[in-house]
Structures are given as C-alpha cells and as structure tokens.
Amino acid sequence: MDVTLGSTAITISNNMVPGPWQGHDDSFSLDKNMKVTVVFNRLGPNINQRMPRIRRGFAHVVNDVYEGWEEYRIGGSMNASVLSEGNLFIASEKKKKKATLRMPGKGANAWNWRSENDGFDNGAFFKEVRVVKARPAYRKHRSFWLGMLGK
Numbered sequence: 001m002d003v004t005l006g007s008t009a010i011t012i013s014n015n016m017v018p019g020p021w022q023g024h025d026d027s028f029s030l031d032k033n034m035k036v037t038v039v040f041n042r043l044g045p046n047i048n049q050r051m052p053r054i055r056r057g058f059a060h061v062v063n064d065v066y067e068g069w070e071e072y073r074i075g076g077s078m079n080a081s082v083l084s085e086g087n088l089f090i091a092s093e094k095k096k097k098k099a100t101l102r103m104p105g106k107g108a109n110a111w112n113w114r115s116e117n118d119g120f121d122n123g124a125f126f127k128e129v130r131v132v133k134a135r136p137a138y139r140k141h142r143s144f145w146l147g148m149l150g151k
Contacts, residue, residue: 006030008057011037017047026078031056044068045092049101054080061087066124068092072101074113074126081112084126091124099126 003010005028034057043051044067051066052059054076061084066073068090074082082100091097099120102111111129118126 003034003036004028004031006033008034008036010035011039012052013037013039013041015041017041017043017051026055028055032079033057036060037062039063041065042067043073047073049073049075054082056080058082060085063087066090066099068095069099070095072096073099075101075103076111076113077103079111082114084113084115084118086117088119088121089124089126091120091122093122097123097125099124102129 003012036052036054036057037060038052039060039062041064043064048070049072051069051073052061052075054074056078058081059074059076061074061082063086066087066089069092073089074084076082089099091099100113102113113127113129115126115128120126
C-alpha cells in the first residue's frame with residue numbers, strides 16, 4: 001500500500017498484512033498535508049519495516065496488532081507526525097524491540113510522535129518525541145477513544 005502525491009483523509013483498516021509494505025519518496029512535497037488513519041489491522045510477523053512509513057504528513061495509528069519486526073514498525077522522515085493509540089506491539093525474541101525509527105535529514109528536528117494507551121509485550125517500546133509544542137491536527141473530539149466512548 002502506498003499513499004502518496006498529496007492524498008489525504010485516507011483510512012487503511014481491517015487488514016491482515018503478513019508481508020512487506022512499499023513506501024514512496026521524500027521528494028513528494030504535496031504530502032505535507034496528508035492525514036492517514038491506520039486502524040484495526042494485524043501486521044506481521046514477516047515484515048521488516050514500514051507499517052506505516054510516514055513522510056511529511058500525519059498518521060493516526062489506532063488499535064492495530066504489530067507482531068515482530070526486524071528493523072522497525074512505524075517509521076518517518078521529513079517532519080512527519082504520529083499519534084499511536086491503543087496498539088499492541090509484540091517484539092520478537094531475538095530481534096529489535098524499538099517499534100519506531102525516525103530517519104535523519106530535513107525535518108529531523110521537528111518530530112511530534114506520541115503513544116497513548118499502547119500495549120507493549122516482550123520488551124517492545126515506542127520512543128516518543130515531542131519537539132514540536134503544537135499537537136497534530138486532530139482535535140480532542142476527533143480522538144479515537146473519546147469518539148468510541150461518545151464523549
């Protein structure tokens with residue numbers, strides 16, 4: 001799956017993805033306004049990386065199960081923002097435990113990556129970075145959990 005070229009308001013949901021996911025190119029400047037939701041998916045265990053790999057835009061990653069990875073599960077570059085909410089990260093016994101990877105380069109000093117109500121098993125962890133003081137463009141009433149609770 002590849003969401004690119006200025007696409008926005010995209011939801012990727014209810015998938016079982018056992019293998020690799022393709023990415024795109026940092027040069028797509030139109031992706032700065034992209035908003036993608038990845039929700040209710042089971043990802044892995046035979047995926048090395050890119051679940052998702054975000055460039056420039058914002059990804060709301062919600063209620064997914066991530067099973068094992070060799071390099072990372074959620075990656076980004078070019079000032080990408082991520083809200084990981086209610087996911088379960090299950091690290092492999094002999095592979096990397098860190099679920100995130102932020103690529104160096106343009107925008108590397110302006111990350112805004114948050115983990116809220118995520119679960120971690122077998123040593124998995126999510127490295128939060130909040131360099132940018134402003135939150136991503138999701139308002140509180142649009143939060144996945146608050147919406148489910150009718151608040």
